[in-house]
Amino acid sequence: MDRRTFLALAGGAGAAAASAGLFRQWLEMTPAVHYPGRxxxxxxxxxxxxxxxxxxxxxxxxxxxxxxxxxxxxxxxxxxxxxxxxxxxxxxxxxxxxxxxxxxFGELAYPTGGYYLPLASAESLHVREILFDLGVITRDPYGDKPYYDERAILHGPAERLLFKGRWQEGLIPADGVSALELAEHARFFAEVERLRTLRGGDGQRVFAFPSASSSRDPAFDALDRITFKDWLEHQGYRSPTLHWYLNYCCRDDYGSRYDKVSAWAGLHYFASRGGQAANAGNGAWLTWPxxxxxxxxxxxxxxxxxxxxxxxxxxxxxxxxxxxxxxxxxxxxxxxxxxxxxxxxxxxxxxxxxxxxxxxxxxxxxxxxxxPSYAPWLVANFLMKDFPRELPQAPLSWDNVVYQEPGLGYVVSTHQDIRVAPPDKTVFSSYVALSDRTPEAARKWMMGAGPGELVALASADLTSAYGWKFAACVERVEITLRGHAMAAPLPGFxxxxxxxxxxxxxxxxxxxxxxxxxxxxxxxxxxxxxxxxxxxxx
The missing domain is CATH 3.50.50.60 (FAD/NAD(P)-binding domain)
Structure with missing residues (x-):
């Protein structure tokens, strides 16, 4: 690790002396690194x-x-x-x-790949059939609002964002954002609602899951010839916070930035889903430890x-x-x-x-x-022997995101645990889409990076949230590197x-x-x- 990484972990020069012992312990912690398929x-x-x-x-x-x-x-x-x-x-x-x-880690499960599933949309009958057969949907699988196993439905607090040094509920920057930017946020999501029900000349929804059910009306082909960022700019969206959020969503679902992803894919992310449940709010998610x-x-x-x-x-x-x-x-x-x-x-x-x-x-x-072009991912799982102290603005959530790149934040494996008091240990799963470089450069870096470099990148969001105190809570680290994690829907796909x-x-x-x-x-x-x-x- 370089000096800047040290200072980030230590929380600044003033805390460096007090944290020196913990920092040395952190440096000596060798992660287990896995390269599936290498x-x-x-x-x-x-x-x-x-x-x-x-x-x-x-x-x-x-x-x-x-x-x-x-x-x-x-x-x-x-x-x-x-x-x-x-x-x-x-x-x-x-x-x-x-x-x-x-x-x-013992009895504590953690993901090394995908970690959630949205409620199945009306067109996704194959998903509803699967979930009903597996007991995740317990009643009325083909109705407007199936009933889901309560244990799989994500409960609150669901998500939060570290923005300008403070936590806020939700992932769309809002606290301290100008009225003009907030108006752009509202305009974009109003457009999403319009697109959600829009149908092509063939009668099919323009954006649906599975995507094979989406309209093939050529009137919408132009969306697949430009990037999502280009479309936003053509539509007059200028809000930096909206652009950050939409870029984050593309990196999270596709592993690639919004200036690389097809506009059709970027809009599909928002307008295709609309699953409902009898026992959960619209847009709820399913997740497991x-x-x-x-x-x-x-x-x-x-x-x-x-x-x-x-x-x-x-x-x-x-x-x-x-x-x-x-x-x-x-x-x-x-x-x-x-x-x-x-x-x-x-x-x-x-x-x-x-x-x-x-x-x-x-x-x-x-x-x-x-x-297809393939996006690389890094997934790191930190076995936590204690929970680090939180900033006061919003409680620890299932999904915790930092307003920066390339990290995608971290999820908490024991979030669905319904016991009254927090468990003694937990797992923080950190996700990084190496979208700040080309896929080829990212894969080359993965192959040559040492343990210290991998831990530094994997823990960047966590150290932004907790400073040097995070290292004191970590017992073990497992890192999974996926050089070809997912196909990226670039223009023309x-x-x-x-x-x-x-x-x-x-x-x-x-x-x-x-x-x-x-x-x-x-x-x-x-x-x-x-x-x-x-x-x-x-």
């Missing part, structure tokens, strides 16, 4: 450079093989089971559950799918079916298994699928022209012919991943999982 990626690269795989030690025959255990793969397995198809094998991929994975791993665990259990560790190195058609060559690494030593099946669901990110699926160009996907070709593919190999939509959220991944299952069942 070893497998390097192994595949070495194969391309002339390395060789050992012959398969096992051959497995099944009817359907699912390659990848993220939300798309799990949803496909769940749908197949519901339709009576049980001769299914899932190859997990380099990390079980992918972006929905989580971990534990371990984030989306709670749903992933439920999906895996409900599907009853056989799962095996490993990653696919090749997938090809063979006779009337398919063959998938898979491998595991044990101490750097590869072991291979050949899976033969009638059908394969390729539920891998496209940057992986392009290297694994034999002749993927034959499906109409050209990796050089059609590959709606007209990407390669993605459409893979969405339409229907044969021995079909595709299922949120990448097919061009952006990574649960509703999209689940949609393509369901569609893939229906194709292989035909």
């Amino acid at each position: 070893a497998e990626g390097h192994f595949l690269r070495d194969l391309r450079d002339g390395g060789k795989l050992p012959a398969p030690s096992q051959v497995i025959d099944t009817d359907i093989v699912i390659l990848g255990s993220g939300i798309a793969g799990l949803t496909a397995a769940w749908k197949l089971e519901r339709e009576g198809q049980r001769k299914v094998l899932m190859i997990d991929g380099p990390q079980p559950f992918g972006n929905a994975a989580g971990g534990k 371990g984030g989306m791993q709670a749903l992933a665990d439920k999906l895996a259990a409900a599907s009853g799918v056989r799962r095996r560790p490993g990653s696919a190195v090749s997938l090809k058609r063979s006779g009337d079916g398919v063959e998938a060559l898979c491998f595991t690494l044990d101490g750097g030593v590869a072991r291979t298994t050949l899976v033969r099946a009638r059908k394969a669901i390729c539920a891998m990110p496209l940057y992986v699928a392009a290297r694994v699926v034999e002749n993927i160009g034959a499906y109409g996907f050209d990796a050089k022209r059609h590959m 709606r007209s990407n012919a390669g993605l459409k070709a893979l969405r339409d593919a229907d044969g021995p190999i079909v595709f299922a991943h949120a990448d097919l939509s061009g952006f990574s959220v649960f509703e999209e991944a689940a949609w393509w999982g369901v569609q893939a299952a229906l194709k292989v069942l035909k």
Whole structure:
């Protein structure tokens, strides 16, 4: 860490002497750093450079093989089971559950990927069906206002923002903001309400979940040819606080800044959702201490799918079916298994699928022209042996955001705990979208950053909130680096012919991943999982 980082942690020169012992302890705390998929990626690269795989030690025959255990793969397995198809094998991929994975410090669960799910909209019938089957929706799943499991509904205080050195409720800057800026805030959200019900000439909502249900009226294509920031400026929005908030939302959902993201995607973030509940307010969220791993665990259990560790190195058609060559690494030593099946669901990110699926160009996907841009993320989980002292303006919330970049704030794992007194320990999960640099530069930095640099970046928002006192409360740190965390919906993603070709593919190999939509959220991944299952069942 450099001198400026030290001063930030110490809370200024006046506190430096008093905190020297704590600071030394902080520097000596080595985080556990995880790079999901890195070893497998390097192994595949070495194969391309002339390395060789050992012959398969096992051959497995099944009817359907699912390659990848993220939300798309799990949803496909769940749908197949519901339709009576049980001769299914899932190859997990380099990390079980992918972006929905989580971990534990003892009994304290924490997320290493996604951590919440909005209430399902009226069009998201597939999500409602899943949540009802898993017990998250308990009554009236297809009504206007389903009844949700109270334990999953986010309770207050939900969110707060550290703005100008003070906490305020909510994430849109308001305290100390001029009347002129507040009027712009109101104008933007009035426009969102108009867009929420707007329909194209085909009768479909312009912005809907799943995005495949959105209108294809060409009158709205122009929104996908400019950035969200450009659209805001064209509409006369000048408020710095509004621009900060909308940029934050794009970084939070897409991993990329609003001056990079398509205007269609930026507006979709706000105008597509509108889920309601009989026992929660409009726009409520669902969350669990371990984030989306709670749903992933439920999906895996409900599907009853056989799962095996490993990653696919090749997938090809063979006779009337398919063959998938898979491998595991044990101490750097590869072991291979050949899976033969009638059908394969390729539920891998496209940057992986392009290297694994034999002749993927034959499906109409050209990796050089059609590959999405991928945004990197850093997720750090701090095991807290105590709660740091809070500033007085607003209480500790589930989501705590600082008015700065590139951090996205931190969530509190025990927030949904309903005990009267706070628990003795908790986990603060810090999220950073490295959107202050290009994805390539961010990935390069990730590969070379030392533990001190990683902790300094991961804790930047937390030290802004608590100063040097934060370090005194930390017992352990786990950091997860995702170099290709999510596809970013840059201008033109709606007209990407390669993605459409893979969405339409229907044969021995079909595709299922949120990448097919061009952006990574649960509703999209689940949609393509369901569609893939229906194709292989035909």
